[in-house]
Amino acid sequence: MAAPSFNGRITSKTKRARPQGQGDLPRLGLHPEIPGTCTTPLCGAAADGQDETALPAGWIRTGVYGSIDPDRVWCSGLCATWGIARAELRVPAVPRA
Ligand SMILES: [Zn+2]
Numbered sequence: 001m002a003a004p005s006f007n008g009r010i011t012s013k014t015k016r017a018r019p020q021g022q023g024d025l026p027r028l029g030l031h032p033e034i035p036g037t038c039t040t041p042l043c044g045a046a047a048d049g050q051d052e053t054a055l056p057a058g059w060i061r062t063g064v065y066g067s068i069d070p071d072r073v074w075c076s077g078l079c080a081t082w083g084i085a086r087a088e089l090r091v092p093a094v095p096r097a
Contacts, residue, residue, distance in 0.1 A: 035082035040075040044083060047071040066091045 033039065042050065047061050050073055060080040063071035064087035072087075074080035 035078055038075060038079050042073060043075040043079050044072055047073045064088050
């Protein structure tokens with residue numbers, strides 16, 4: 001077999017069919033929402049008003065010490081990361097001595 005050339009046909013392993021028996025593995029996709037626009041019910045809600053035992057497994061609680069933004073619950077890591085950044089922006093500035 002000749003070595004692949006720069007202008008040669010692209011052969012990607014990702015286009016191959018999955019071997020038998022591996023077709024039922026769960027495939028994680030990207031979160032369908034843009035950070036900050038998630039429409040999942042309760043995503044971004046204040047955590048202290050929630051029954052956290054009723055939230056689905058995998059949900060995330062975030063909080064930033066000193067922020068005026070309360071601790072919140074999020075449906076995904078992407079949403080939680082956005083929420084942490086938002087809470088960090090809401091830390092009051094402390095005057096330096
Ligand atoms: Zn979300």
